[in-house]
Amino acid sequence: MGVSMKQTAVIVGTLGTLSFIFGVIAENKKPASGTVITGKDVVICKFPSDPTVALGYLSFAFLLLCTVAGYWSLFYPYKGRSVPQSVFFRNTSFVIFFNIALFVGGLAAAMLLWPTITEQLHQVRNVHKNLSYECPTAKTGLLGGGAFLSLDSALFWLVALMLADNTREDFFDEVDEPRKDGDQGEALTSEYEVDGHIKGVA
Numbered sequence: 001m002g003v004s005m006k007q008t009a010v011i012v013g014t015l016g017t018l019s020f021i022f023g024v025i026a027e028n029k030k031p032a033s034g035t036v037i038t039g040k041d042v043v044i045c046k047f048p049s050d051p052t053v054a055l056g057y058l059s060f061a062f063l064l065l066c067t068v069a070g071y072w073s074l075f076y077p078y079k080g081r082s083v084p085q086s087v088f089f090r091n092t093s094f095v096i097f098f099n100i101a102l103f104v105g106g107l108a109a110a111m112l113l114w115p116t117i118t119e120q121l122h123q124v125r126n127v128h129k130n131l132s133y134e135c136p137t138a139k140t141g142l143l144g145g146g147a148f149l150s151l152d153s154a155l156f157w158l159v160a161l162m163l164a165d166n167t168r169e170d171f172f173d174e175v176d177e178p179r180k181d182g183d184q185g186e187a188l189t190s191e192y193e194v195d196g197h198i199k200g201v202a
Contacts, residue, residue: 016154023147026055034135045135056116070157111146
């Protein structure tokens with residue numbers, strides 16, 4: 001049994017929400033700075049144990065899954081009936097929200113990855129020859145901003161999905177209408193032939 005549009009919408013919304021939650025927690029758990037330990041001609045940075053890096057990568061992973069699920073949900077052949085992709089891109093509103101969803105998702109990915117990788121590098125490369133080094137952490141606010149953009153991206157995918165649903169309905173109405181008209185014509189022809197046959201016999 002195939003999935004329904006409601007199920008794909010729930011999947012996209014859930015993945016976007018999880019990315020948002022992990023990103024916000026990562027932002028809140030990030031320490032303001034590390035502890036400076038002065039050695040002989042070097043500064044050693046000691047950072048508190050925190051899950052920022054792991055949560056940042058988790059947030060990015062769920063954002064990636066949300067983007068893949070959002071894209072897939074638009075063109076999936078629901079109820080076994082597929083629609084050519086070119087049909088969707090004739091809808092101006094669909095094109096606008098589709099591109100916005102991609103752009104916002106890409107921006108969210110950059111804002112999540114940049115501070116996460118930076119924080120990881122700070123923790124790994126913690127020995128510095130600059131004696132005035134103050135052991136900073138990743139820039140504050142980027143993870144939180146990326147988390148909100150992840151949620152926005154999921155919402156834009158859902159709007160695009162609703163527009164795709166309208167496009168599917170319009171497409172199948174146009175496809176099915178000639179068939180219905182043809183069936184009615186055949187029925188009228190059959191009725192006429194029967195009447196004519198009966199009249200001829202009479």
